[in-house]
Amino acid sequence: MSAPAEVSPADRAQAPKAGRTLSLPEFVALMAMLTATIAFSIDAMLPALPEIGAALSPDAPNRVQLVVVAFVLGMGGGTLFVGPLSDALGRKAVMVGGAVVYCVAAAFCTIAPSLEALLVARLVQGIGASGPRVAATAMIRDLYAGRGMARVVSFVMMTFTLVPAIAPLVGSWIIASFGWRGLFWAFVLFSAVSGGWLFLRQPETLPRAMRRPLNAARLRLAAAEVAGHANVRRATAVQSLVFGILFATIMSVQPIYDLTFGRDATFPLWFGLVAIISGSASFLNAHLVGRLGMLWLLRRALAVHVVLSVVLAMLWAGGLMPDAVRFASFLLWQVGTFSLAGLTIGNLNAIAMQPMGHIAGMASSVISAVSTIAGVSLAVPIGLAFDGTPLPLIAGAAVLGGLALFLTRRLAEEG
Numbered sequence: 001m002s003a004p005a006e007v008s009p010a011d012r013a014q015a016p017k018a019g020r021t022l023s024l025p026e027f028v029a030l031m032a033m034l035t036a037t038i039a040f041s042i043d044a045m046l047p048a049l050p051e052i053g054a055a056l057s058p059d060a061p062n063r064v065q066l067v068v069v070a071f072v073l074g075m076g077g078g079t080l081f082v083g084p085l086s087d088a089l090g091r092k093a094v095m096v097g098g099a100v101v102y103c104v105a106a107a108f109c110t111i112a113p114s115l116e117a118l119l120v121a122r123l124v125q126g127i128g129a130s131g132p133r134v135a136a137t138a139m140i141r142d143l144y145a146g147r148g149m150a151r152v153v154s155f156v157m158m159t160f161t162l163v164p165a166i167a168p169l170v171g172s173w174i175i176a177s178f179g180w181r182g183l184f185w186a187f188v189l190f191s192a193v194s195g196g197w198l199f200l201r202q203p204e205t206l207p208r209a210m211r212r213p214l215n216a217a218r219l220r221l222a223a224a225e226v227a228g229h230a231n232v233r234r235a236t237a238v239q240s241l242v243f244g245i246l247f248a249t250i251m252s253v254q255p256i257y258d259l260t261f262g263r264d265a266t267f268p269l270w271f272g273l274v275a276i277i278s279g280s281a282s283f284l285n286a287h288l289v290g291r292l293g294m295l296w297l298l299r300r301a302l303a304v305h306v307v308l309s310v311v312l313a314m315l316w317a318g319g320l321m322p323d324a325v326r327f328a329s330f331l332l333w334q335v336g337t338f339s340l341a342g343l344t345i346g347n348l349n350a351i352a353m354q355p356m357g358h359i360a361g362m363a364s365s366v367i368s369a370v371s372t373i374a375g376v377s378l379a380v381p382i383g384l385a386f387d388g389t390p391l392p393l394i395a396g397a398a399v400l401g402g403l404a405l406f407l408t409r410r411l412a413e414e415g
Helices: 009-014 024-043 046-056 061-089 091-109 115-143 146-160 162-178 182-201 216-228 230-260 267-278 280-292 294-317 323-384 391-410
Strands: none
Touching: 024 061, 024 091, 024 115, 024 146, 024 162, 024 182, 046 061, 046 115, 046 162, 046 230, 046 267, 061 091, 061 115, 061 230, 061 323, 091 115, 091 182, 115 146, 115 182, 115 323, 146 280, 146 323, 162 182, 162 267, 216 230, 216 323, 230 267, 230 323, 230 391, 267 280, 267 323, 280 294, 280 323, 294 323, 294 391, 323 391
């Protein structure tokens, strides 16, 4: 029996767009909710970390930060597998299956007897979350390309910005009512709703004729094609650096509010305000990207953030930051950091995926896995360098942002 024939990019381009039946607002809202599972799973945990540390690691409370790291690592590692699976089985099956794994792992977290057990469950929960994350990107790429994809991704990011805006506050309410373990039942409910919505409303976007059977040799060839494309490598490297800035900020932000500024009690409110303000960056990107281009916005967003970080780092390091404006200056920097994500990540994804439409699932896997794991690796030492001030975070972000800006010099919008 002969092997299934490869589908050429030209044939794929002329194939019918399967399942493009949802209105754009509903499609964006669905993709946003699926991808927002990640933000909810991370940001809602932040207010719970002190209680988890007291309950499961009283002798080494700093280890509780691994609850966030384990989830992100599982998510990053899982992306290596779910992309090829979505190319073979279809986007929808992988997204629904990932939601099921996520829910089972979250349910186990509610009875985890030790921090080690909780970390294993969070790792598996992250693997489950990678299904909707990667397959959603591939599903968008099935239906859109280039600046059109960047526009849709920007709308998705703008919509799910509301989740990190309210997640810490919602998390604190749940903890107050049901304890920190109640958070994981909230994760189960959130994923069940989004997975059910997908299952009932969104048709499959990858026709059977376009699917690539799981085959080790073909997977190696596809991975080599992704890794061998210079523009994809550069876009992935820049995205890794941006993720490093974002993850370092998420890891450090609560200790900074608590130990530096004494505002732990109001942290969820400030975090939500910053997320809402910075959410306008994705809206701005969605409206300007078609006219100005992805690279134009990307380079200028990085340049502004680098300048802001360098100036604030110099003021903090030199002891020149007035006490009256310290908190306000950090708020401004935090808004700039979250805005940077809204102005860059969607564009970088679109640039990297542009030449990879014929292997969108595999490409999305490799790009997401590398950028996520590399971003965490860059963020951990910055987070561990916390010295009671925002200086290590801001200085580290300046370095990463400067490297990212340098790499964009050789980045092309059309791959």
